[in-house]
Amino acid sequence: ETGVTQSPTHLIKTRGQQVTLRCSSQSGHNTVSWYQQALGQGPQFIFQYYREEENGRGNFPPRFSGLQFPNYSSELNVNALELDDSALYLCASSFGQGRSDYGYTFGSGTRLTVV
Amino acid sequence: GENVEQHPSTLSVQEGDSAVIKCTYSDSASNYFPWYKQELGKRPQLIIDIRSNVGEKKDQRIAVTLNKTAKHFSLHITETQPEDSAVYFCAAGGTGNQFYFGTGTSLTVIP
Numbered sequence: 464e465t466g467v468t469q470s471p472t473h474l475i476k477t478r479g480q481q482v483t484l485r486c487s488s489q490s491g492h493n494t495v496s497w498y499q500q501a502l503g504q505g506p507q508f509i510f511q512y513y514r515e516e517e518n519g520r521g522n523f524p525p526r527f528s529g530l531q532f533p534n535y536s537s538e539l540n541v542n543a544l545e546l547d548d549s550a551l552y553l554c555a556s557s558f559g560q561g562r563s564d565y566g567y568t569f570g571s572g573t574r575l576t577v578v
Numbered sequence: 579g580e581n582v583e584q585h586p587s588t589l590s591v592q593e594g595d596s597a598v599i600k601c602t603y604s605d606s607a608s609n610y611f612p613w614y615k616q617e618l619g620k621r622p623q624l625i626i627d628i629r630s631n632v633g634e635k636k637d638q639r640i641a642v643t644l645n646k647t648a649k650h651f652s653l654h655i656t657e658t659q660p661e662d663s664a665v666y667f668c669a670a671g672g673t674g675n676q677f678y679f680g681t682g683t684s685l686t687v688i689p
Contacts, residue, residue: 494675496675503681504681504682505680505681506622511675511676519674519675521676553621567624569621569623570621571620571621572621
């Protein structure tokens with residue numbers, strides 16, 4: 464349906480643990496952005512990857528880190544999980560040399576619950 | 579950075595009526611304004627967008643207007659249907675590598 468796939472769809476972790484979320488970008492897209500969407504809120508920008516390098520970061524601590532691979536897929540890693548990290552994590556791919564006006568295609572997200 | 583405010587947070591309309599959602603932004607350099615629809619448990623889906631060089635754009639029952647001077651833009655849905663019920667998010671961007679989202683409007687269309 465969307466072309467952007469995320470895995471897993473749901474995840475439950477314990478406070479202090481580490482988690483890796485994965486995203487496969489839509490065909491032809493070379494930029495991947497990650498957002499955190501807390502319940503009842505709009506998505507908040509975590510960071511973006513373009514050409515395998517971080518290309519901008521929002522107001523998130525260093526324990527949020529990422530990777531982009533040569534096939535443009537991406538991972539989001541979160542260390543030392545906190546209860547407030549519980550959220551829907553959205554990946555969006557686009558083609559625009561890192562710009563934000565080429566229209567994102569969002570994945571269905573990963574629902575992370577930290578207990 | 580950019581700050582996007584969205585109102586109302588909840589909106590209920592009768593089927594067939596119109597719905598209007600309004601957003602304001604703070605950064606006059608923002609030049610791209612998408613609107614997303616998010617159904618429960620699903621991904622945000624782009625429904626319409628507008629760039630700063632136009633004042634209005636329509637796509638069937640959906641329209642978006644932009645007032646650059648006042649730094650606000652609005653989503654208009656006419657002849658609402660129950661399947662329009664969802665959370666709608668506005669966003670501002672185009673100056674960098676991220677979108678700034680509003681806090682969402684939960685629209686309920688009552689049959």
